[in-house]
Amino acid sequence: MARQAAATTRPIRLADVARAAGVSHGTASNVFGRPEIVRKEVRERVHAAAEKLGYAGPDPKGRLLRAGKVNAIGVATAQPLSYFFEDPFARVVMSGISQACDATGAGISLVSAANQEHLAWNIQSALVDGFIVFCVEGGSRLVELTRERKLPFVALDFAFEDQTVAAIGVDDRAGARLAARHLTGLGHRRFAVLSLPFADDAATGPASQERRRRSIYAGTRDRLLGYFDVVAEHGIDTGSVPVYETLNDERTVRAGLNxxxxxxEPPTALLAMSDRIALAALDWLRERRLSVPSRISVVGFDGVPEGAISIPPLTTVVQPMAEMGRRAARAILEHDGSLPRETMPLELVVRGSTGSV
Incomplete structure (x- = not known):
């Protein structure tokens, strides 16, 4: 009886449809895959048999895997899926990736997870030709997992000493120097840094020198070093510059400003490690009627579109985010066995959020 029940629940296969329609397996396969070479009456007979048996058609995953290419890119992050939609940096990079995919008709699969167990499963099961890896957090684990798939991948970061890791990114330290040099040139000497995370423990608050030194995130570490390179040039003790660690969100930025x-002696200039941090800071300052830039200057980092229309418009270090996305996507879609390590240019765009002391 158990054997009979199992037989009744077996999925309907193409061979069953071919048998019911009185055609060969190859003809039935052509009806679904190459219908133009099958006579109309035969197609109709096969479709009728399929409908009667409840056959939905061949598994597209199997067909794509047999073809050896699925014409899709996986975009991976260890952040929750909402990161792709909420973070201004991610949205702009995704626009560049989308443009490259649209040009070739390729698809995009967003791969993310709030915990490591799900992330491993999502990377292993993604039906893609390669990955673009957002290394904002958990970057090393992402690289490890994508390497296990033995598919091409490009990291949007230079957080890895391993020169075999294909990467497209910016020189964070040089970009931070641009921001700090602009402020020192305006006469500022009292600085504070609103930083990105130094580690993956979700800690926030004033960051000790030891915590900064042991940072596991290269981008955070290098931006801080860039700020301090310039500050030290002007005889300022970097140990006296407060560094408040945020989670790159409004809640922790506001706590930092409080x-x-x-x-x-509050700062006269804020060095924000992302535009998202800087924009939250502008909101907080405006609510308290602390005039920007006459009372305090603010410099961001990224160049997101929202910065151009903030009140006041945000001075920031611009990285070519959309172009980074386009180049990373093309590197996967046009993969020829080699993958890039490319440093993209940075530019300081001066707007209304900075002024002289």
């Missing part, structure tokens, strides 16, 4: 402006 802390910084409660000090006896």
């Amino acid at each position: 802390h910084l402006f409660a000090q006896p």
Whole structure:
């Protein structure tokens, strides 16, 4: 009885349809895959048999895998899926990836997970020709997992000493120097840094020198070093510059500003490690009627579109985010066995959020 029940639940296969329609397996396959070479009456007979048996058609996954290419890119991050839609940097990079995919008719699969167990499964099961890896957090684990798939991948970061890791990114330290040099040129000497995370433990608050030194995120470490390169050139003790670690979100940025402006000598210039941080800071300052830039100057990092229309417009270090996405996508779609390590140019765009002391 159990054997009979199992037989009734077996999925309907193409061979069953061919048998019911009185045609060969090859003819039935052509009806679904190459219908133009099958006579109309035969097609109709096969479709009628398929409908009667409840056959939905061949598995597209199997067909794509047999073809050896699925014409799709996986875009991976260890962040929750909402990161692709909420983070301004991610949205602009995704626009560049989308443009490259649209040009070739390729698809995009977003691969993310809030925990490592799901991330491993999602990377292993993604039906893609290669990966673009957002190395904002958990980058090393992402690279490890994508390598296991033995598919081409490009990291949007230079967080890896391993020169065999294909990467497209920017020189974070040089970009941070541009921001700090602009502010020192305006006469500022009292700085504070609103930083990205130094580690993956979700800690926030004033970052000790030891925590900064042990940073596991190269981008955060290098931006801080770039700021301090310039600050030190002007005889300022970098140990006296407050660094408040945020989670790159409004809640922790506001907590950081509450802390910084409660000090006896609050800063006259804020160095924000992302535009998202800087824009949240502008909102906080405006609510408290702390005039920007006459009371305090703010410099961001990224060049997201929202910065051009903020109040006031944001001075920022611009990285070519959309072009980075386009180049990474093309490297996967046009993969010829080699993958790039390319440093993209940075530019300081001066707007209304910075002024002289």
